[in-house]
Amino acid sequence: MDETNAFEVNRRKLMAGSAALATLNLPSGVEAQALDEEAPRVVVTFTINGHLQRLQLDTRVTLLDALREHLHLTGTKKGCDHGHCGACTVLANGIRINACLSLAVMHDSDEITTIEGLGRPGALHPMQAAFIEYDAFQCGYCTPGQICSAVALVDEVKRGVPSHATGDLTAPMTLSNVELRERMSGNICRCGAYSNIADAVSKVAGEML
Amino acid sequence: MKPFSYEQAASPAAAAAAVASRPGAKFIAGGTNLLDLMKFQIETPTHLVDVRRLDLNRIEDTSDGGLRIGALVTNTELASHPRVKRDYGVVSRAIVAGATGQLRNKATTAGNLLQRNRCPYFYETDLPCNKRRPGSGCSAIGGVSRSLAVIGTSQHCIAQNPGDMAVALRVLDATVETVRPDGTTRAIPIGDFHLLPGESPEIEHPLVPGELVTAVSLPKPPGGTHHYHKVRDRASYAFAIVSVAAVLQKDGSGRVAFGSVAPRPWRIEAAEALLPRGPAAVVETAFAGARPTPENAFKIPLAERTLALVVAEGRA
Ligand SMILES: Cc1cc2nc3c(=O)[nH]c(=O)nc-3n(C[C@H](O)[C@H](O)[C@H](O)COP(=O)(O)OP(=O)(O)OC[C@H]3O[C@@H](n4cnc5c(N)ncnc54)[C@H](O)[C@@H]3O)c2cc1C
Ligand code: SF4
Numbered sequence: 001m002d003e004t005n006a007f008e009v010n011r012r013k014l015m016a017g018s019a020a021l022a023t024l025n026l027p028s029g030v031e032a033q034a035l036d037e038e039a040p041r042v043v044v045t046f047t048i049n050g051h052l053q054r055l056q057l058d059t060r061v062t063l064l065d066a067l068r069e070h071l072h073l074t075g076t077k078k079g080c081d082h083g084h085c086g087a088c089t090v091l092a093n094g095i096r097i098n099a100c101l102s103l104a105v106m107h108d109s110d111e112i113t114t115i116e117g118l119g120r121p122g123a124l125h126p127m128q129a130a131f132i133e134y135d136a137f138q139c140g141y142c143t144p145g146q147i148c149s150a151v152a153l154v155d156e157v158k159r160g161v162p163s164h165a166t167g168d169l170t171a172p173m174t175l176s177n178v179e180l181r182e183r184m185s186g187n188i189c190r191c192g193a194y195s196n197i198a199d200a201v202s203k204v205a206g207e208m209l
Numbered sequence: 210m211k212p213f214s215y216e217q218a219a220s221p222a223a224a225a226a227a228v229a230s231r232p233g234a235k236f237i238a239g240g241t242n243l244l245d246l247m248k249f250q251i252e253t254p255t256h257l258v259d260v261r262r263l264d265l266n267r268i269e270d271t272s273d274g275g276l277r278i279g280a281l282v283t284n285t286e287l288a289s290h291p292r293v294k295r296d297y298g299v300v301s302r303a304i305v306a307g308a309t310g311q312l313r314n315k316a317t318t319a320g321n322l323l324q325r326n327r328c329p330y331f332y333e334t335d336l337p338c339n340k341r342r343p344g345s346g347c348s349a350i351g352g353v354s355r356s357l358a359v360i361g362t363s364q365h366c367i368a369q370n371p372g373d374m375a376v377a378l379r380v381l382d383a384t385v386e387t388v389r390p391d392g393t394t395r396a397i398p399i400g401d402f403h404l405l406p407g408e409s410p411e412i413e414h415p416l417v418p419g420e421l422v423t424a425v426s427l428p429k430p431p432g433g434t435h436h437y438h439k440v441r442d443r444a445s446y447a448f449a450i451v452s453v454a455a456v457l458q459k460d461g462s463g464r465v466a467f468g469s470v471a472p473r474p475w476r477i478e479a480a481e482a483l484l485p486r487g488p489a490a491v492v493e494t495a496f497a498g499a500r501p502t503p504e505n506a507f508k509i510p511l512a513e514r515t516l517a518l519v520v521a522e523g524r525a
Binding site for chain 1: 215239240248285294306309315
């Protein structure tokens with residue numbers, strides 16, 4: 001079955017949508033994509049932070065842009081947009097991934113959790129609370145990615161996922177400081193808050209493992 | 210990115226047929242390499258066939274005591290599998306030496322094997338590059354070449370294969386299983402899977418258009434101690450300058466492949482046979498005929514030192 005045909009919308013609908021979008025104050029890349037009349041579009045249905053969402057998107061929209069530009073969940077940050085910095089880390093079905101290197105359409109029927117879904121003011125996730133307690137950030141730009149990554153890595157240790165710092169591959173996993181730093185190496189902090197990040201993650205991991 | 214249409218494949222054969230029937234179509238698996246390149250417009254597919262929901266995500270024992278790894282098994286799942294950790298440790302070690310937790314969660318076995326090169330000029334779209342624009346020339350020859358290959362190169366391309374996992378699969382004599390658009394299957398030895406650049410550096414593997422990798426199989430475990438040592442510019446999260454994958458036996462024999470020194474994982478069986486005589490002998494034979502640039506000639510002595518370290522680790 002050629003699913004693209006089912007997803008194609010007619011030109012008039014597309015132009016109406018584009019005109020509506022053009023009046024919004026969107027970043028130029030997004031606007032350019034929305035205005036590209038020839039670009040194929042798809043309908044994506046996924047659960048974001050517990051809410052079912054249905055979006056009609058240009059196939060090129062990444063999960064990151066769907067979250068930020070279409071659902072206005074701006075907690076997830078765009079840093080490098082190439083998988084290098086980790087600022088866009090979210091959980092897809094509980095697994096941490098870089099939202100910038102994934103297409104929204106590849107997540108049809110997935111459950112996505114962003115920093116907004118982990119906890120809220122007054123009902124913080126223990127990892128969010130620990131980041132505040134340990135002052136584990138300065139400018140805060142990398143923080144949502146750091147926290148999502150940290151939450152997922154505790155689960156990875158529980159599941160026996162090894163890291164480059166793991167000694168005996170078959171022994172039960174522990175989370176030493178060296179292990180923790182290696183496992184967090186996909187989240188860059190330009191302010192250099194690493195020591196406090198490591199303290200915050202250790203505290204929560206100690207309670208959860 | 211250039212616009213593209215998208216479909217999810219219903220079966221491996223349908224996926225192969227879908228890519229073969231549309232010029233400009235490509236498979237997408239984890240997307241961690243393809244989307245990166247699409248954002249730079251180095252890759253410009255007009256149609257994507259998403260294979261991730263195919264039933265190719267299992268790791269199974271084979272009747273001869275080996276292991277069959279589905280093409281869509283993620284790098285994390287493969288590195289974490291109990292049998293891989295116990296019997297094929299070199300694979301776990303090589304995988305976790307690469308990329309990051311987030312990327313390994315998304316990256317697949319087939320996508321990892323098919324990742325493209327990291328030559329700086331391949332990414333510089335306004336400069337000549339025979340891989341990106343066949344016939345345009347090679348900017349790396351006479352340019353910045355520190356990270357590039359020292360052997361197996363041609364006058365048309367000196368890019369190295371930057372992957373880690375493939376080096377481990379090479380010492381294990383893995384086989385890549387595929388299905389072609391006409392429905393026929395074949396098994397390609399890992400040693401033949403990455404092509405040398407020769408006259409046509411843009412052709413990187415022997416797959417026909419639409420040929421889908423379905424699995425990688427490993428023969429029964431080789432025993433011995435398993436090692437993967439990766440030398441890079443920072444301790445974590447960087448591509449290798451030189452890497453060594455090895456399986457070493459108590460009697461001093463073993464298997465050795467070098468990563469990031471050639472357009473394919475570099476294993477020379479006649480060289481590894483010299484292991485009992487020491488790392489210098491192995492490296493001398495493995496790198497006979499090497500044509501390094503002044504910038505990357507250091508990789509050959511570095512390969513020897515890295516192998517010496519691995520051999521010492523094996524004895525410890
Ligand atoms: C920041 C960063 C750092 C990295 N560091 C490292 C590192 O240190 N070491 C390392 O080894 N790698 C590293 N990588 C590369 C990473 O390992 C690859 O991006 C990943 O393995 C690709 O897998 P994928 O499933 O995402 O492939 P995709 O991006 O989906 O696909 C890659 C290619 O394979 C093709 N393909 C996919 N599946 C199939 C199939 N079943 N049959 C036929 N063709 C197929 C696609 O068409 C595409 O051409 C890094 C990547 C990034 C972004
Ligand atoms: S070495 Fe290969 S990839 Fe690099 S510029 Fe030359 S042709 Fe392109």
